[in-house]
Amino acid sequence: MMENKLKELLEAYKAGRVELEAVMERLKTFREEDLGFAKVDHHRVLRNGFPEVIFGQGKTKEQVAAIASRLAAAGSTVLVTRTNREVYQEVSAILPAAEFNELARTIVVSAGEIPPTGGKVAVLSAGTADLPVAEEAAVTAAVMGNEVERIYDVGVAGIHRLLGRVELVRRADVVIVVAGMEGALASVVAGLVDRPVIAVPTSIGYGASFGGLAALLTMLNSCAAGIGVVNIDNGFGAAALATTITRLKKV
Structure with a gap:
């Protein structure tokens, strides 16, 4: 069992038979x-x-x-x-x-x-229909030790809703943008902030959105700098990536 292996390794370290560096290396290989x-x-x-x-x-x-x-x-x-x-x-x-x-x-x-990262992640959703993916990202980012700011229903169809919250978005260390339909929100946000933007296409949209493929391609082809794109509906992956960035604050 795993517990027995750990106990044996700890005893070997206490007895001076194993160096600390070797202990850490072996711990990393217990699968x-x-x-x-x-x-x-x-x-x-x-x-x-x-x-x-x-x-x-x-x-x-x-x-x-x-x-x-x-x-x-x-x-x-x-x-x-x-x-x-x-x-x-x-x-x-x-x-x-x-x-x-x-x-x-x-x-x-x-x-x-899980120690706090000391970082703040803003999670934006274009529409209410995108909330399941946005909430997956928000919950994951919070559990992983980040402060999370939710900014929902700020899609480009009513862009004033986003423009009125730009200063709030700029306070984050990483911005996750969740959008379906044509997926344009990520490009707009990346053009307004100097933070890493992680774009999450969702499968929300009418027929020609092809289950999120249209939003994915829009995000991949964005002319705005500083955007990374994860897979369709992958709120978890976006939050995990955001956390690898916010952890750098402690380095």
Whole structure:
């Protein structure tokens, strides 16, 4: 078991048989706890700065609950994305501290071991229909240790809504822009701020939006400088990328 390996390594270090650098290196290579249907990576936090995240889509409620319970038992913060209330009820029966955000489709069980980054992330959504993806980004960014500012429904169809909040956006260290339809909001925001902009295309839109492909291509072809683009509907990925940037404030 993982606990036995860690105990042996700690004893070897205390006895002077292993140097600290070697201990840290070996800790980074301990990969998994085998549950049969999943291999839980307990040491991802050492390599990447945040524990393994459970992608709920396609997993049974029992599988999600089992993985979550093992992460929590190891003292890790638990984040489940793309999930639902039925799964939450299964998880909360084992982990009563679990919190469910129905809009974001996330479950969080905080262990308090993630240090604040000291950074601020602004999450903008073009429209109300983009909120599930925007909330996924906001919840993830907050759990990963960032201060989060939500600025929703500021799409280009009513651009005055954005212009009235530009100073608020400029206070952030990283800006996540979530937009469907034609995806123009990211270009407009990047032209107004001197911060990294992470663009998230969503699958929201009429037929010619091709399930988010139109917004994705618009964002990839933006003439505004300083934009990075993640995959369609990938609010989690945007928040994870934003966190790698805000962590640099502590370096």
